[in-house]
Amino acid sequence: MTTPSPHITLSLPADMAWARLAQSAAENGAGVFGLPKDKALRLTMGAEELLLYLSETLPGKPLSMTVRAGSTAVATEFEFESSETDLSAMNIAAAASAPDTDGLPGMSLLLASGMTDGFSVERVGRKTRITLIVDRDYTVVEAPAPRQPGDLAATRPDTKGPVSVAPPSESSMILEGCVAMQTFYPQHLVPIWAKTPGKAVDMLAAAELEILTAVDASGALCGMICWEKPSQESIQFYGPYCFTEGGDILRLLTEALVATTAHTSAKMLFSNIAAENLAAYGFEPLAQLTYHTPDQPAPCVLPVWGRQLREDFGVSVWAHPNLVPFLEEQYEAHVLMRSIKTTSELGERITDRSVFAAKLSRDLSEAVLKPMLNGLDNEQNIQRHVEALRTEGFRNIFVTIDLSSGWQAAMAGALMDACFTPALLLPHGGQSDVVMFQYVEPTA
Amino acid sequence: MSNLPLDRLVPAHIRLFEPYYPSMPDRELMALYGLEYLHRLHNNENALGPPPLVRTRLEQFHAGAIPVYPNGDSRELRQALAEKFGKSSEQFLVGNGSCELISSVVKAFCEEGDNIVTADRTFAVYEWTASFSGIEARLIPLNEFAFDPDAMLNAIDSRTKVVFLCNPNNPTGTYWDKATMCRFLDAIGGEVIVVADEAYGEYVDREDYPDCIEMLERYPNLIVFRTFSKMYALAALRVGYLCASEELVDIVRRAHVAYSVNTLGQLAAAAAVQDDSSFVADTRTMVANGRHMLRTLFTDMGFEHSINEGNYAMVKTPMSDTLLHRKLLCKGIMVRTMTGFRFPNWIRISIVQEPVMEEFCAAFRAAFPNP
């Protein structure tokens, strides 16, 4: 029930005979919706590759192709009704055809995604949607040399007089905040959009991002906290970031965040790049994620903090027997009442081939997979994904499962066999609790 | 998802309204948590109740009366109220809890473009009723935990129809004394309807607390709300009432559903009015003792708190209110989290009998092993 963004839509069969039409729609749309030439070309080529892939795997299938103007990017989407048999080709690791005569592997969706900034395969009702995203052109505001946490305090000026917390009054404040975040915090604790403040301003205008700023009596920006809504029931925040000394900025910002988000549909508030220790502000430590940043050889550790916004009276969840010890430990640590129902194979019919949805962010070197269809080949398919993603250079590989679903919960066994470890339990992170598994390279 | 054209069918103020989710039934909760008892300290109920005369009358009630509709305008109850307060029975309107009356008042006076004025941190149903009726709710920040008369006066404009005052305030327990109330009503000067919600009025034992029913002659724009859910412990039966001039009652009645109060509720409420036992005094003593225990505990632990009038107390802790709620629930104690009511990390505790308060204090202390 939201207002649709500006877009154009074509109906066409999956057939390369229409390649020119698809290309010109993408190119023309990208131009009209504001992408510069080189970026429009990337979107056009991505769309062409995708059509090629679909025409080989689902020849003749009726498709709808949409070119859409987003607030910070232009997207091309292909959507089609999909039966279970079609779907297995939508695994990003699946190859369009058997290795060809030269012994080269067939093209995969993962390769088709290569020239875009964001890529996802997801199921929307009975349809499958593949989305290619190319970001608009934003000026990069270079980060000053990263500082060590030890010398940060000395460089922060004093807070002057009483502090008030409010949304930014103008976009120059966002620019100032983005620079300050990079000045006072190491890169891995700063959201990626801080380098392109123009993008942050656009996200804010489109309500994809919310920001609260702390300003002191002299009008100086003392701190900032930002958040997004990855799902109906959860809010992910960045910060709180503090740019001045004194004035209890962190408390003011976290309390304002909680107060602002409390009476919304969100049940869970969490952050995986919280810049400070949030124990004193009513947040619970949920996990420690090992994360590879593009510019650092050694992984960093990102603490995840969270709290629920509503009273949690308990629910029942599904779990694979191998995951039960992890869940029991988590539920006890966070005082969550759950009745755990273990999944077991009841001999029900399962399709041969499983399917995973995928969301790729190349600039974060991050791939997040989500099971779409249960299959007999779960474990092999997971392994195929890991191999393909690692070959493409992805270093942070996650799979999330929702414990409201028995078959998703059952996948935990195959995941754990394929070197994934449960890294984070997010209460009410989806329909019910969500467990995020992280791929951990086996030590030799 | 159906294909209903909800965009067209549903007004924006309903689409955007975040619904209220009540907690699950006690029995289900107890089963899930493996509890043998559950102390309900989350709804400001009176655990001592109901008053003795109510028990007697309910025991005499015959199931044979159930096929018959209740009296459509609670006549006998209104007569009992009229007698008690020295008013005419036409000055009372009875509702299915005072929540229903909030809705009737908003419907009776407000149309599109109008607004109501109340506080930001008070009983949320005034704000919610306005919002889902498409009426703007102007929420004036509390000042030092109390309604701010000057800021409220400043917020009133030509489209303000109703001001809702919660006296004493739920959840902070603060109240306006007679002088403040009169100064406020004098300043408004009859231009706007003022609702004084005295849901917890019977708990206040203070010389300077204004009994607004006594002020109705002087202020014809005043409407007083009371309920049988709190002091009189009839929450399950859902009975509340308002008292105002006959002229105003006649207006609100037009927007009010007749027959909304059931026979048992009418009967029990009339018995509560007529009960002359020490029930009210006993309840006040119980609450005074409980307040003292909680004040001592919170002061001792160094936690900010707000304990004033009413059968409830509030405390802020370094833990999230939702985690503390879960910790207490594991021990069979249910409290209200206040983050959703603009008090981040505060909880509200209803005050009940001493042994239960002792259990609460022990469970609360245990939740903070290293304060």
Ligand SMILES: Cc1ncc(COP(=O)(O)O)c(C=O)c1O
């Ligand atoms: C201030 C206030 N007014 C009104 C009510 C509603 O009471 P009822 O609808 O049960 O009469 C409550 C209940 O919590 C309350 O706290």
